[in-house]
Amino acid sequence: MKITSQEEYGLRVLIRIAGCNSATGLSIPQLSEEEGITSHYVAKLTRLLRMAGFINSTKGTKGGYILARPATEIIINDVLKALGGAIYSQSFKPSNDGGLELCTNSVDCTARSLWQMIQFTVDQLLNQVTLQSLVNPDKDGAARSLEAMLRPAIEKQLMKNAGFVSN
Numbered sequence: 001m002k003i004t005s006q007e008e009y010g011l012r013v014l015i016r017i018a019g020c021n022s023a024t025g026l027s028i029p030q031l032s033e034e035e036g037i038t039s040h041y042v043a044k045l046t047r048l049l050r051m052a053g054f055i056n057s058t059k060g061t062k063g064g065y066i067l068a069r070p071a072t073e074i075i076i077n078d079v080l081k082a083l084g085g086a087i088y089s090q091s092f093k094p095s096n097d098g099g100l101e102l103c104t105n106s107v108d109c110t111a112r113s114l115w116q117m118i119q120f121t122v123d124q125l126l127n128q129v130t131l132q133s134l135v136n137p138d139k140d141g142a143a144r145s146l147e148a149m150l151r152p153a154i155e156k157q158l159m160k161n162a163g164f165v166s167n
């Protein structure tokens with residue numbers, strides 16, 4: 001499991017835009033300079049973020065990019081999925097499975113269960129994190145530990161997998 005550069009830089013660009021106090025936002029050259037990535041790559045990232053509805057462009061020679069909605073309404077899980085997709089997709093089927101359908105299409109496949117658990121855990125965490133909490137981590141109390149955020153969801157899922165909880 002790896003975080004792609006598109007996800008990393010895309011999130012960093014979005015955080016920069018969210019932290020900008022200018023009504024015209026930040027331009028591609030400004031974002032490029034502040035993040036140390038090429039203008040071409042910033043243009044690609046801003047296009048993805050704009051198409052996903054996270055940012056809008058402002059017109060004019062001093063135009064740039066601003067948030068399309070408040071940072072408190074932007075969920076990081078949605079951002080990362082727009083930039084790169086989920087870690088695990090239910091439709092995943094390896095192309096080199098040797099023609100065997102047993103594990104890749106079986107509900108009881110151990111590997112599939114692992115990926116589903118990882119995706120569930122990541123989703124539980126990232127659905128609780130807003131863009132605002134990354135821009136101003138201390139203002140809204142989002143500086144809670146990851147363990148505290150994840151513990152209830154993980155425990156419930158583990159109990160469910162062990163057969164102690166039916167729902």
